[in-house]
Amino acid sequence: SSAEKGGYKHFMIKEIYEEPEAIESALVGRIKLEGPFLKEIEEFNLETINKIKVVACGTSYHAALVFKYFLEKHINIDVEVDVASEFRYRNVYIDDNTAVIAISQSGETADTLESVRVVKRKGAKVIAITNVVGSTITRESDATIYMNAGPEIGVAATKTYINQLVVLYLLGMSILKKRNVWSENLEKDLNFLKNSPDIFRKMFETIDLKELISYYKNFNHFMYIGRGINYPTALEGALKLKEISYINATAYPAGELKHGPIALLDPTFPVFAIAPKDSLYEKMKSNIEESKARKARIIAITTEGNKEISSIADDVIFVPESPEDMYPLVIAPIIQIFAYFVADMKGYDPDKPRNLAKSVTVE
Numbered sequence: 001s002s003a004e005k006g007g008y009k010h011f012m013i014k015e016i017y018e019e020p021e022a023i024e025s026a027l028v029g030r031i032k033l034e035g036p037f038l039k040e041i042e043e044f045n046l047e048t049i050n051k052i053k054v055v056a057c058g059t060s061y062h063a064a065l066v067f068k069y070f071l072e073k074h075i076n077i078d079v080e081v082d083v084a085s086e087f088r089y090r091n092v093y094i095d096d097n098t099a100v101i102a103i104s105q106s107g108e109t110a111d112t113l114e115s116v117r118v119v120k121r122k123g124a125k126v127i128a129i130t131n132v133v134g135s136t137i138t139r140e141s142d143a144t145i146y147m148n149a150g151p152e153i154g155v156a157a158t159k160t161y162i163n164q165l166v167v168l169y170l171l172g173m174s175i176l177k178k179r180n181v182w183s184e185n186l187e188k189d190l191n192f193l194k195n196s197p198d199i200f201r202k203m204f205e206t207i208d209l210k211e212l213i214s215y216y217k218n219f220n221h222f223m224y225i226g227r228g229i230n231y232p233t234a235l236e237g238a239l240k241l242k243e244i245s246y247i248n249a250t251a252y253p254a255g256e257l258k259h260g261p262i263a264l265l266d267p268t269f270p271v272f273a274i275a276p277k278d279s280l281y282e283k284m285k286s287n288i289e290e291s292k293a294r295k296a297r298i299i300a301i302t303t304e305g306n307k308e309i310s311s312i313a314d315d316v317i318f319v320p321e322s323p324e325d326m327y328p329l330v331i332a333p334i335i336q337i338f339a340y341f342v343a344d345m346k347g348y349d350p351d352k353p354r355n356l357a358k359s360v361t362v363e
């Protein structure tokens, strides 16, 4: 009923607008004066490990990729990320210096659970990140960090992706703090996390993509591109669009375009560029220019105040200036809102996309 949806047309859009409160819940008790604090991992010797394997599916896998880029930027630890349906069947090497993190919103995804069992048999310690209290994954792992997003009804993960990111940033920061790797930039990241609920609220007040979407909804293909920590943002943008609007969206690290996918581009194949003003911006800009040269329409997400982008992109969506590590967090709601309104305007029910279940409990 509409009452359950708090007056919103669908759970998905309600859940997107709940993101500020969801973040607040994820942060409660987890930032102390001394810095990030996750009591759940106090028992783990994260001071000595040099390898982390992260396993997940779908959106949770994209959150895992953000974690990899984040942590590897600040410390020399190998973070390996894999989709659970591959991980469970390959020979994964675990030693005393390896920690495993399994991410699953539902805590019931069959492949992710089986991956946990596989590494447990090899003696690994597993940290689960989940949203559902008492879910199977919490019982099979050595520790659980709850993402505290509240129930998510829409099949498309929205506020739980945001909270996965928040919890993974906190986890990464806790590891860095424990290992005495701390910097002014990390302090800024942490501050940004604290302020992000208000930043989201402000963004939600002003964002209006409807006109843009009523135009773009008519295309049959989209190419999402991003680089570095925002390559996963491109993957997540494409997944959201595919799963609820049934548009063929593909995502590439922007530097891969010229190794094949650029052949697809023409005026019927828009490029959705994730292009915040970060250290890879100039590289992104050339990739956007290359796409433009193939007459593809360009829709770009960039940082407020970036004026020059309007000369190469056909449409621009601005996000507030943020620390470079944090762009995946501020851009995520934009790609979610975009997918939501495309689906809604095409007359599809984004809460119940065809062929999909909220959690995939069978292989």
Ligand code: AGP
Pocket (backbone or CB within 6 Å): 057, 058, 059, 060, 103, 104, 105, 106, 107, 108, 109, 112, 155, 156, 157, 158, 243, 358, 359, 360
């Ligand atoms: C996300 O929008 C999808 N519905 C899907 O990819 C999901 O993230 C995936 O099935 C993993 O689910 P989990 O996090 O509950 O394990």
